[in-house]
Amino acid sequence: MKDRYLAFLAIIGAVCLLSYTSGDPTGYTIEELRTLYSSGDQSKWPAPHLFAEAKEGFQDIGPLSKMIFPDDNPYSEDKMELGKMLFFDPRLSKSGQISCANCHNPEIGWSDGSRVSFGHDRQTGVRNAPTLVNIGYAKTFFWDGRAATLEEQVKGPIENPVEMNFHMALATKNIKKIKGYKPFFEKAFGNGDVTEEKITKAIATFERSLISPPSKFDKFVSGKKDALNDAELNGLHLFRTKANCINCHNTPYFSDQKFHNLGLTYYGRKYEDPGRYVVTQKNEDVGKFKTPTLREVSENKPYMHNGLFPELANIVMMYNAGMGRETPKGDQVNDPKFPHKSDMIEKLNLTDDEVFDLVAFLKSLNSYKYKMRPPELAR
Ligand code: HEC
Ligand code: HEC
Numbered sequence: 001m002k003d004r005y006l007a008f009l010a011i012i013g014a015v016c017l018l019s020y021t022s023g024d025p026t027g028y029t030i031e032e033l034r035t036l037y038s039s040g041d042q043s044k045w046p047a048p049h050l051f052a053e054a055k056e057g058f059q060d061i062g063p064l065s066k067m068i069f070p071d072d073n074p075y076s077e078d079k080m081e082l083g084k085m086l087f088f089d090p091r092l093s094k095s096g097q098i099s100c101a102n103c104h105n106p107e108i109g110w111s112d113g114s115r116v117s118f119g120h121d122r123q124t125g126v127r128n129a130p131t132l133v134n135i136g137y138a139k140t141f142f143w144d145g146r147a148a149t150l151e152e153q154v155k156g157p158i159e160n161p162v163e164m165n166f167h168m169a170l171a172t173k174n175i176k177k178i179k180g181y182k183p184f185f186e187k188a189f190g191n192g193d194v195t196e197e198k199i200t201k202a203i204a205t206f207e208r209s210l211i212s213p214p215s216k217f218d219k220f221v222s223g224k225k226d227a228l229n230d231a232e233l234n235g236l237h238l239f240r241t242k243a244n245c246i247n248c249h250n251t252p253y254f255s256d257q258k259f260h261n262l263g264l265t266y267y268g269r270k271y272e273d274p275g276r277y278v279v280t281q282k283n284e285d286v287g288k289f290k291t292p293t294l295r296e297v298s299e300n301k302p303y304m305h306n307g308l309f310p311e312l313a314n315i316v317m318m319y320n321a322g323m324g325r326e327t328p329k330g331d332q333v334n335d336p337k338f339p340h341k342s343d344m345i346e347k348l349n350l351t352d353d354e355v356f357d358l359v360a361f362l363k364s365l366n367s368y369k370y371k372m373r374p375p376e377l378a379r
Contacts, residue, residue, distance in 0.1 A: 028046060028237070030230050030233065030234065033046070033233055033234070033237050034225060034233055037220065037221060037233065037236060037237070038220050038221065038223060038224065038225045038227075038228075039223075040221070040222055040223040042060060042062060042221075045060070045240075046237065046240070046241065048060065048240045048241065048246045048250075049240070049241045049242065049244060049246070049247075050246070050247060051244075051247050051343070051344045053247075053343070053344060054246075054247040054248070054250070054256070054344065058250060059250060059251045059252075060240075060246070060250060060251075061217075061239075061240070061246065061249075061250055061251065061252060061254060062218075062221060062252045063214065063218040063221065063222060063252060064134065064137065064211065064212075064218075064252045064253070064295075065252060067136050067137070067208055067209075067211055069205070069208060070149075073151065073201045073204060073205060075205060075208070075209075076188065076205075078184070078187040078188040079188040079189070079201065079202050079205045080202075080205050080206050080209045081184070081188075081206075081375070082184045082185065082187075082188040082202040082206075083201075083202035083203045083204070083205045083206025083207070084206045084372075084375050085181075085184065085375050085377060085378060086175070086199055086202055086203050086206075087099065087100045087101060087104075087203055087206050087207075088100070088101045088374045088375055088377065089175075089377050090102075091171075091174050091175065091178065091377075092158055092164060092166065092171045092174065092175070092199075093120070093158070093164035093165065093166050093171070094120065094164065094165045094166040094170075095120060095121075095165070098119055098120060098163070098164050100157065100203070101374065102119070103117045103119065103129045103157075103163070104129060104131075104132045106371045106372040107371060108299070109131050109133070109296060109299030109300040109301075110131045110132040110133050110210065110296075110299075110300075111128075111129045111130065111131050111132075111299075111300050112129045113301065113302075114128075114129070114302075114307065115128060115302055115306070115307030115308075116128055116306065116307055117129045117163070118162075119157075119160070119162050119163035119164060119165070120161065120162060120163065120164065120165035121165075123161075123162040124162065125160075125162045125163065126271075126273060126306070127143055127273070127305050127306065127307075128302065128303070128304065128305055128306060128307035130143070130292060130300075131293070131296060131299070131300045132207055132210055133210050133211075133212050133295065133296050134210065134211055134212055134253060134293055134295050134296075135150070135207050135208075135210060136150070136207060136208030136209075136210070136211070137252075137253040137293070138253070138255070138257065138293075139257045140257065140290065141153040141156075142156070142290070143275065143289045143290055143305040144259075144275050144276050144277075144278050144279050144289065144290070145259060145276060145279060145290050146278065146279045149204070150203075150204035150207050150208065151200045151201060151204045152200075153204075154199070154200040154203050154204065155168050155200065158171050168196050169196065171199070172194060172195065172196045172199060175194050175199060176194040178378055178379065179379075180378030180379045181194060181378040182194075184378060185198060188202060212295055212296055212366075212367045213367040213368070214367060215295065215296075215364060215365050215366055215367045216228055216232070216364040216365075216366075217232075217236065217361075217364045217365050220233075220236075220364075228361075228364055229360075231356065231357045231360040231361075232357070232360045232361050232363075232364045233361075234354075234357040234361075235357035235358045235359070235360050235361025235362070235364075236361045236364075238350070238354055238357060238358055238361070239358060239361055242348065242350065242354070243319070243320075243348055243350060243354075243358055244344060244345075244346070244348065245319075245358075247344045248260055248291045248344065249291060249294050253293050253295070254293045254294040254295055254365070255290070255291040255292060255293045255294075256291050257290070257291065258290075258291060259275070259276040259285065259288035259289060259290055259291070260288055260289070260291060260342045260344070260345075261275075261286075261287040261288045261289075261339055261340060261341050261342050262289075262304075262323050262341065262342065262345060263287075263323045263324045263325060263326055263339075263341040263345070264287070264289075264304060264305070264306065264308065264323075264324070265286065265287030265326060265339040266306075267286070267287065267326055267332075267337075267338060267339050268329075268332065271306065273287075273305060273306065274286050274287065275287050275288050275289045275305065276288040276289065276290075277337075283336045283337050284340075286337050286338070286339040287326075287339030287340075289304075289305045294362060294365055295365050295366075296365065296366050296367070297312065297362055297365060297366075298312060298362060298363045298365075298366055299366060303315055312359050312362050312363070313355065313359050316350075316355050316358050316359055316362075317355060319345070319348060320347070320348045320349075320350045320355060321347065322345060322346050322347040322348070323341060323345050325341065326338075326339060326341070
């Protein structure tokens with residue numbers, strides 16, 4: 001009898017413990033979370049859930065630091081203004097119709113709103129155009145990281161046959177022919193010669209000036225206690241803990257600047273994209289893509305390197321399910337290149353409310369719509 005009574009007590013105890021942990025997995029109330037996260041002191045934040053792989057060099061999310069301009073291309077307003085004009089100028093393309101802003105349109109989150117971009121003769125590319133807001137904080141460029149600096153990157157789209165389909169030297173010649181540009185080059189560089197190097201430096205300077213103003217998230221963690229509502233705050237906490245997002249979307253730029261495979265390679269199929277492998281030729285890099293920033297993310301639909309997901313909620317539900325699985329078929333079992341999904345992607349067991357809260361948090365990473373009127377072009 002006594003034994004049964006003890007067993008009964010043990011079961012009640014276990015049930016209480018379970019319901020305690022599942023209702024409030026980290027043991028914080030929403031008021032406590034509000035106090036800790038809005039304290040302005042990151043050392044008071046609850047510890048992030050990190051996999052061993054993500055620990056090295058880990059830096060938490062937080063407000064952006066000041067932009068650092070490279071020594072060989074320092075900031076000046078005149079150079080930025082020249083870069084802005086070039087960015088919006090279709091005369092850098094072969095057809096004279098496509099400017100950088102066609103695909104990185106300030107009206108649509110500095111992207112193009114399309115699943116994949118189309119350029120010269122409406123030919124379609126294979127990848128989704130990333131936003132350029134805060135791009136100066138990135139350490140490598142393109143989804144596969146194939147360019148190391150913004151200066152180096154500029155040539156890519158100008159010479160890509162399905163984008164601007166031109167040659168940097170010919171684009172430079174085109175700009176040189178436009179008399180009205182000379183004074184702008186003079187102001188920016190001290191002399192009016194038009195060179196390839198000056199064009200790339202000016203555009204890169206303009207891109208580094210695209211910095212989003214503080215978001216609701218930034219204001220909240222800097223001490224404005226009511227900047228996030230309960231759902232957004234709970235989303236922030238989930239992002240850093242139960243949902244694992246912080247393992248890859250970290251640093252104030254919300255990207256670890258590394259490459260990961262989320263299982264979206266389409267290996268051996270029509271839409272296959274080997275991603276980082278193109279650059280390194282290493283088998284383990286097949287299907288890895290650069291972790292994108294999440295700042296201003298709700299403006300940058302559709303999502304992923306291939307524009308697969310139309311809405312943020314689709315993405316969070318996919319993460320919740322542990323993403324897709326690519327199973328080797330037939331001979332693929334012995335294929336050393338067969339892509340493997342990151343070990344940091346696993347089923348999350350988020351409730352519907354938690355999915356909603358995470359989406360609300362992602363939307364709090366927006367500032368206001370960061371638009372810009374196209375400048376008047378030199379004639
Ligand atoms: C036809 C559409 C198109 C045009 C025109 C275009 N881009 Fe892009 N841009 C893209 C696409 C698509 C990608 C991603 C390509 C990839 O990763 O392989 C990209 C990537 C980038 C990136 C890297 C972003 C990141 O997060 O790594 C930068 C920077 C960039 N473009 C700047 C420019 C500049 C500057 C111009 C004008 C000289 C330009 N783009 C013209 C479509 C375009
Ligand atoms: C293992 C690293 C990793 C983890 C963990 C991770 N992400 Fe990502 N995330 C990425 C990579 C890499 C991409 C781009 C993948 C691609 O295009 O194939 C991405 C893309 C995204 C995008 C699309 C952004 C865009 O501009 O296209 C969103 C939104 C996003 N992640 C949110 C989240 C959220 C929310 C979580 C947590 C539930 C999370 N991520 C967890 C690495 C990760």
